[in-house]
Amino acid sequence: MSDNLRDVIGRVLPAPENHLSPELLEKARKARRSFMAKALAMGAGAAAAGKAMAAPEGEDAILKLPEHTTGLGQPVAARGYGMPSKWESNLQRRESPGLTRVSQASVSFTPLQGLFGIITPSGLHFERHHQGWWDIDPSKHRLMIHGDDGLIKRPRVFTMDELMRLPSVSRIHFLECGANTAMEWANVAVPTVQYTHGMSSCSEWTGVLLSTLLDMCGIDRKRAKYVLAEGADGSSMTRTIPIELALDDVIVAWGQNGEMLRPENGYPLRLIVPGVQAVSSVKYLRRIEVGDKPWNTKDETIHYIDLLPNGLHRQYSGIQECKSVITTPSGGQTLLDRGYYNISGLAWSGRGTIKAVDVSVDGGRTWRPARLEKPILPKAFTRFNFDWVWDGKPAILQSRAIDSTGYVQPKINQLRAVRGTRSIYHNNAIQSWLVSENGEVSNVQVY
Amino acid sequence: MSDNLRDVIGRVLPAPENHLSPELLEKARKARRSFMAKALAMGAGAAAAGKAMAAPEGEDAILKLPEHTTGLGQPVAARGYGMPSKWESNLQRRESPGLTRVSQASVSFTPLQGLFGIITPSGLHFERHHQGWWDIDPSKHRLMIHGDDGLIKRPRVFTMDELMRLPSVSRIHFLECGANTAMEWANVAVPTVQYTHGMSSCSEWTGVLLSTLLDMCGIDRKRAKYVLAEGADGSSMTRTIPIELALDDVIVAWGQNGEMLRPENGYPLRLIVPGVQAVSSVKYLRRIEVGDKPWNTKDETIHYIDLLPNGLHRQYSGIQECKSVITTPSGGQTLLDRGYYNISGLAWSGRGTIKAVDVSVDGGRTWRPARLEKPILPKAFTRFNFDWVWDGKPAILQSRAIDSTGYVQPKINQLRAVRGTRSIYHNNAIQSWLVSENGEVSNVQVY
Numbered sequence: 001m002s003d004n005l006r007d008v009i010g011r012v013l014p015a016p017e018n019h020l021s022p023e024l025l026e027k028a029r030k031a032r033r034s035f036m037a038k039a040l041a042m043g044a045g046a047a048a049a050g051k052a053m054a055a056p057e058g059e060d061a062i063l064k065l066p067e068h069t070t071g072l073g074q075p076v077a078a079r080g081y082g083m084p085s086k087w088e089s090n091l092q093r094r095e096s097p098g099l100t101r102v103s104q105a106s107v108s109f110t111p112l113q114g115l116f117g118i119i120t121p122s123g124l125h126f127e128r129h130h131q132g133w134w135d136i137d138p139s140k141h142r143l144m145i146h147g148d149d150g151l152i153k154r155p156r157v158f159t160m161d162e163l164m165r166l167p168s169v170s171r172i173h174f175l176e177c178g179a180n181t182a183m184e185w186a187n188v189a190v191p192t193v194q195y196t197h198g199m200s201s202c203s204e205w206t207g208v209l210l211s212t213l214l215d216m217c218g219i220d221r222k223r224a225k226y227v228l229a230e231g232a233d234g235s236s237m238t239r240t241i242p243i244e245l246a247l248d249d250v251i252v253a254w255g256q257n258g259e260m261l262r263p264e265n266g267y268p269l270r271l272i273v274p275g276v277q278a279v280s281s282v283k284y285l286r287r288i289e290v291g292d293k294p295w296n297t298k299d300e301t302i303h304y305i306d307l308l309p310n311g312l313h314r315q316y317s318g319i320q321e322c323k324s325v326i327t328t329p330s331g332g333q334t335l336l337d338r339g340y341y342n343i344s345g346l347a348w349s350g351r352g353t354i355k356a357v358d359v360s361v362d363g364g365r366t367w368r369p370a371r372l373e374k375p376i377l378p379k380a381f382t383r384f385n386f387d388w389v390w391d392g393k394p395a396i397l398q399s400r401a402i403d404s405t406g407y408v409q410p411k412i413n414q415l416r417a418v419r420g421t422r423s424i425y426h427n428n429a430i431q432s433w434l435v436s437e438n439g440e441v442s443n444v445q446v447y
Numbered sequence: 448m449s450d451n452l453r454d455v456i457g458r459v460l461p462a463p464e465n466h467l468s469p470e471l472l473e474k475a476r477k478a479r480r481s482f483m484a485k486a487l488a489m490g491a492g493a494a495a496a497g498k499a500m501a502a503p504e505g506e507d508a509i510l511k512l513p514e515h516t517t518g519l520g521q522p523v524a525a526r527g528y529g530m531p532s533k534w535e536s537n538l539q540r541r542e543s544p545g546l547t548r549v550s551q552a553s554v555s556f557t558p559l560q561g562l563f564g565i566i567t568p569s570g571l572h573f574e575r576h577h578q579g580w581w582d583i584d585p586s587k588h589r590l591m592i593h594g595d596d597g598l599i600k601r602p603r604v605f606t607m608d609e610l611m612r613l614p615s616v617s618r619i620h621f622l623e624c625g626a627n628t629a630m631e632w633a634n635v636a637v638p639t640v641q642y643t644h645g646m647s648s649c650s651e652w653t654g655v656l657l658s659t660l661l662d663m664c665g666i667d668r669k670r671a672k673y674v675l676a677e678g679a680d681g682s683s684m685t686r687t688i689p690i691e692l693a694l695d696d697v698i699v700a701w702g703q704n705g706e707m708l709r710p711e712n713g714y715p716l717r718l719i720v721p722g723v724q725a726v727s728s729v730k731y732l733r734r735i736e737v738g739d740k741p742w743n744t745k746d747e748t749i750h751y752i753d754l755l756p757n758g759l760h761r762q763y764s765g766i767q768e769c770k771s772v773i774t775t776p777s778g779g780q781t782l783l784d785r786g787y788y789n790i791s792g793l794a795w796s797g798r799g800t801i802k803a804v805d806v807s808v809d810g811g812r813t814w815r816p817a818r819l820e821k822p823i824l825p826k827a828f829t830r831f832n833f834d835w836v837w838d839g840k841p842a843i844l845q846s847r848a849i850d851s852t853g854y855v856q857p858k859i860n861q862l863r864a865v866r867g868t869r870s871i872y873h874n875n876a877i878q879s880w881l882v883s884e885n886g887e888v889s890n891v892q893v894y
Contacts, residue, residue: 066587068731069679073579075548076555076711079539082570084528085582085714088707092526101522108523116653116702117617119566123529124706132520135532140513167789170564170820170830206563232516255563257704259571260535264523267532284515342614373617375822383617 088114093124096195098183103132107177109198112327112346117373118172118381120201122257127264128177128199128278130299131234136284138268141232143252145217147290153218160268164254166208171251171274172380174348176200176320178277178304178425184412186421188443193330196431196443200348202381205272206255211247214290221247225292229271232286238297239280240316241273243290249274249379252285274379275350276318277425279304309420320350322409323428324357324384324401335390335439343370343386349403354382356402361388363396363432363446364411370399378404395435396446413447535561540571543642545630550579554624556645559774559793564820565619565828567648569704574711575624575646575725577682577746583731585715588679590699592664594737600665607715611701613655618698618721619827621795623647623767625724625751625872631859633868635890640777643878643890647795649828652719653702658694661737668694672739676718679733685744686727687763688720690737696721696826699732721826722797723765724872726751756867767797769856770875771804771831771848782837782886790817790833796850801829803849808835810843810879810893811858817846825851842882843893860894 084091093108095101108127110120127133138160146155177199183189190196210227227246231237241250251272254260261267266283273280279299294300294316306314324347329335343361347354353376358367370384384399401409412429419426434444531538540555542548555574557567574580585607593602624646630636637643657674674693678684688697698719701707708714713730720727726746741747741763753761771794776782790808794801800823805814817831831846848856859876866873881891 066583066679068581068583069681069683071681072550073576073581073680074711075550075553075579076540076542076574076576079541080555080570081531081539082572082709082711084706085708085710087582087585087715091706092528093523094526095523103519103522106522108527114707115705116615117651117705119651119705121704121706122568123527125529127523129520129523132522134515134520135534136513136515138534161783165786165788167834168563168791168832172822204564204566232513234516234519236516257568258562258564258566259531259538259568260561261532262529263532264521264529268534336608339612341612344615375619375824377822385615387614 091124093127094194096190098190103129105130106132107199109194110201111194112198112200112325113193113330113333115327116344116383118202118346118383119257120203122203122259122262122265125175125201125203125256125262125265126177126199129264130237133264134233134284135263136232136268141268141286143269143286143288145213145288145290147219147224149223149292151220151224151290151292152214153220154216156217158213160254163208163252163269167212168206168208169251170204170206170255171249172202172204172375172377173272173274174200174202174320174379174381175272175278175281176323176348178279178318178320181427181429181431182424184429184431184445185416185423185427188445191443192332193325193327193431196331197325197327199278202348203256204258205251205253207251207253207272210250210252210271210288213252213288214246219290223292224290226290226294228287228289228291228295228297229280229282229285230287230289231266231282232284237279237282237299238295239282240294240297240300241276241280245273245276275320277304277320280318304425306419306425307422309422317426320348321426321428322349322351322354322401322403322407323347324399324409325431326359326397326399326433329397329435329441330433331441331443333441335435335441337439338390338392341388341390343388343397345370345384345399347382347384347399347401348380349401349405349407350379351407352404353378354401355404355406357382357384358400358402359384359386360398360400361395364398364430367400390435392437394437396444397433397435398430398446400430411447412445538571540574541641543637545637552577553579554646556641557648558641559645559647559772560640560777560780562774563791563830565649565793565830566704567650569650569706569709569712572622572648572650572703572709572712573624573646576711577684578680580711581680581731582710583679583715588715588733590716590732591734592660592737593734594666594671596739598667598671598737598739599661600667601663603664605660607701610655610699610716614659615653615655615702616698617651617653617702618696619649619651619822619824620719620721621647621649621767621826621828622719622725622728623770623795625726625765625767628874628876628878629871631876631878631892632863632870632874635892638890639779640772640774640878643778644772644774646725647793649795650704651702652698652700654698654700654719657697657699657718657735660699660735661694666737670739671737673737673741675734675736675738675742675744676727676729676732677734677736678713678729679731684726684729684746685742686729687741687744687747688723688727692720692723722767724751724767727765751872753866753872754869756869764873767795768873768875769796769798769801769848769850769854770794771846771856772878773806773844773846773880776844776882776888777880778888778890780888782882782888784886785837785839788835788837790835790844792817792831792846794829794831794846794848795827796848796852796854797826798854799851800825801848802851802853804829804831805847805849806831806833807845807847808842811845811877814847837882839884841884843891844880844882845877845893847877858894859892
C-alpha cells in the first residue's frame with residue numbers, strides 16, 4: 001500500500017463519532033479502575049460461580065462492560081464438531097429459482113460474496129447432482145480398474161483401506177461446473193455472484209495419483225489413449241478422460257480440506273481432474289477403464305456440449321479457461337458511503353497459474369494491476385485485492401485475469417463472436433458490476 | 448516413487464481375492480448387460496418415482512447393484528451448510544481426561560490422526576478457553592487502538608464494518624498452543640497423536656495487517672517498542688507483542704478457511720501472530736495499546752513461563768520452534784498386515800519455512816528424506832509423506848524437521864539437558880511411535 005493511499009484511508013474512513021478524545025480516554029480509564037476495584041472486592045467467587053457481574057451503575061453506555069466480558073462462557077464440548085456463528089446463518093449454499101429443482105437434477109451455489117481467501121469451506125462447496133446424493137458405507141465401497149486387449153495387465157478391485165495405504169498427494173485445486181456463468185450467455189440473467197459464479201469452489205484434495213494406480217495394474221502406456229471414469233450413484237456418470245491428463249495430475253481422492261470427502265461431494269471416493277469442468281471429477285468413483293478411443297457416453301455427447309452459431313456442437317470441450325470475478329463489492333450488495341474500499345475477487349485457470357489480474361473501475365477503459373495473495377498455485381483459485389476510493393459517482397467494476405500461458409480473459413462479445421448466444425458451458429467472460437450513485441451494486445453487461 | 452517401490456507395492460498390497468480373473472470379468476459384463484436391459488424395460492418411471500429398483504435375482508453377491516446405484520438419492524437442501532458423513536462421526540475434537548475440564552479452563556484437541564493435507568477443518572480446530580467461549584454480536588463489537596505519550600497520534604475505535612473495508616491479506620498459518628506436547632516433558636503421558644500434538648491446527652486467515660491499522664492511527668514507529676493485545680472475554684487475556692512482529696506479519700483477522708471465524712476461535716475478530724504460541728493470537732480482540740516496554744500481565748508472568756532446572760523461569764518465550772510429527776501410523780492405530788504403508792505427517796516452524804523432513808523407522812539410527820507436499824509456506828503446516836514397507840518386525844517411527852534457518856528438531860534428551868523435566872511449554876522434541884509385532888502402535892520415548 002502506498003503512503004498516499006494510507007493517507008487517503010486515514011482521511012476517508014474515520015467517522016467522527018469514533019474518534020477518541022483525550023477527555024473520553026481519561027474518563028474510560030477512571031471508570032475501568034473503579035470497576036476493577038469493585039470486581040476485585042467481590043472476590044473471585046462470583047466469577048467462579050458463573051454469575052455475570054453487573055456493570056458499574058451510572059456510567060455512560062460506552063463504558064459498560066458487556067456480559068461476555070463479565071460472565072463465564074461456554075466450555076468445550078466433550079466431543080465436538082464446530083459450526084459457524086449464529087450471526088452468519090444467512091451465508092448458505094442456495095438453489096437458484098431459475099433452475100431445475102427436483103431430486104433427479106439439483107444444484108446449489110457457493111456464496112462467493114461472503115467468502116475470503118482461496119479455500120471454500122466444505123460445508124459451502126457447490127453441489128451438482130444428477131440423481132441425488134448418498135452417504136455410502138466406505139467399508140463396502142470398491143474401485144475396479146480394468147481394460148480390454150491387454151491395456152491393463154493386472155485388473156483388480158481396491159477397497160478403501162487398500163487405497164488409503166498408498167502413496168498420497170495433497171493439492172489445492174478449484175472445481176468449476178462447466179455450466180458456471182451459463183445464465184449470462186444471452187443476457188444479464190441473475191443478480192448476485194452466488195448465482196453467476198457460485199458453481200465454483202476450491203479445496204485441498206488428498207488421494208493417490210491415478211497414474212500410480214494404473215501403473216500398479218500394469219497399464220500399457222504406449223497403447224492406452226483414454227480412461228473412462230464411472231460413478232456409483234444412480235446417474236452412472238461416465239466421462240472420457242485423455243490419457244495425457246490421467247497420467248499427469250489426476251487424483252483418486254478421499255480427502256477434502258483435511259478431512260474425508262463430504263457425502264454431497266462424492267464420499268468416500270471421487271476423481272479430481274484438475275482444470276477440467278467438474279463433471280469429469282466423477283463422484284462416488286467405482287470404476288476406471290482404460291481404452292484406446294473415447295466412449296461417447298450420454299454425458300459427453302448429449303449433455304456438456306456447446307451449440308455453436310452454425311448449428312453444430314462442440315464435444316469434449318473440457319478445459320476451464322482462465323477466468324476471474326470480483327466477489328466484493330458484487331451484485332446485491334450496497335456501499336453505505338463514499339471512501340476507501342478493498343475490492344476483492346478470485347481468479348483461476350485450467351491451464352496453469354494466474355500471472356496477473358487487472359481491475360477496472362470505469363467499465364474497461366482503464367486498468368490497474370491488483371495485488372495477488374499467495375500461494376499462487378496451478379489450477380487453483382488465486383485471491384486478488386485492489387485499493388479503490390469511491391467518489392460516489394456511478395462506476396463499473398471489472399476484473400481481467402491473465403494466466404501463465406499468456407491467455408487473457410475475454411469480453412463477452414469476443415466469446416459470442418465465436419460461440420454465439422445459445423451455449424450453456426464454458427462462459428469465462430469478464431464480469432461487470434455497476435455501482436449506482438445510491439451505492440447499490442448490480443449485474444450489467446459491457447460490450 | 449521409484450520403479451522399484453512401485454514393484455514392491457504391486458507385489459505386497461494385492462489380496463488374492465480381489466484379483467479379477469478374465470472369467471469373473473466376463474460374468475460381470477453379462478450380468479450388467481442383463482440388468483441394464485431389465486432396467487430399461489422398466490422405463491424411467493420407476494427411477495423418477497424414487498423407488499429403488501431391485502437387483503437382478505440369482506446373481507452372485509458381487510454382481511448385485513447397491514441401492515445407491517439403482518435408487519434416487521437426496522436433493523440439495525434449499526438452504527444448506529453441509530456436514531461430514533455419518534460414517535465419520537468418530538472424528539471429533541476431544542477433551543483430555545488428564546486435563547482441567549471446567550468452564551473456567553477447558554481445552555479440546557484436533558484429531559490429527561485422521562486428517563490429511565495442511566488445512567484443518569474449522570470444525571476440528573483445537574480450542575483453548577480461559578473463561579469459556581462466546582458468540583459475540585459483530586454489530587456491537589469494537590476494536591480500540593491507542594497509546595500514551597504520543598505513541599499513537601490518532602487513537603480510534605473501529606467497527607467490524609470499518610475493519611472489513613480495509614486492505615486485506617489471506618495467509619495460511621499454523622496455530623500451536625505453547626502447551627502442545629506438554630505432557631511428554633517428564634514421561635510418556637498420553638496414547639494418541641490427538642493428545643500429544645492436537646493443540647495445533649492450520650488455517651487460511653484473512654484480515655487487515657496490524658501494521659496498516661497502526662499506521663492509520665499514526666504510530667510513532669521510532670519510539671514504539673511493544674503492543675498489548677486484549678481480548679473481550681472474561682479472561683481479559685492480555686499479551687505483550689514485540690513491535691518487530693506487530694509491524695511485520697501480524698493480522699487482525701475476521702476470516703478463517705474462507706468464512707468468518709468460528710465462535711470458539713474468536714468470532715468476530717482475533718489477532719493472528721504467526722509463529723508465536725497461540726495464546727498471543729488473542730481471541731475476541733477488543734484493544735491494541737502501543738507502548739515502550741512489556742506489560743508483564745498475568746498471562747505472561749504467572750502463566751506461560753518455563754520452569755528451568757535451576758529454579759528460575761523463562762518469560763516471553765513465544766516463538767514455536769521447528770517441530771514435526773508422524774500422524775499416521777500413530778499411537779492407538781493398528782497395522783492390519785505387512786507390506787506397503789504411506790507414512791504421513793506434519794512439520795512446521797515459527798521461524799520460517801520447512802526445508803526438509805527426515806524419517807527413521809529404526810528409532811533414529813538411520814534417516815531418509817520424506818517427500819514434502821506443496822505449498823511450502825512460512826509459519827504453516829507442511830505435509831510430508833514417506834514410503835515404507837513393513838516387514839512385520841518391531842519398528843520405531845520418527846520424523847525430524849529442519850527449517851529455513853538450519854535449525855534441526857531436537858531429541859527429548861537434548862531439550863531436557865537445557866530445560867529439565869518440569870517445563871510445560873515449548874516441547875518440540877522428536878516424537879517416537881513404536882510399531883509392535885502385532886501391528887499395534889504406541890507412544891514411546893527414545894533417548
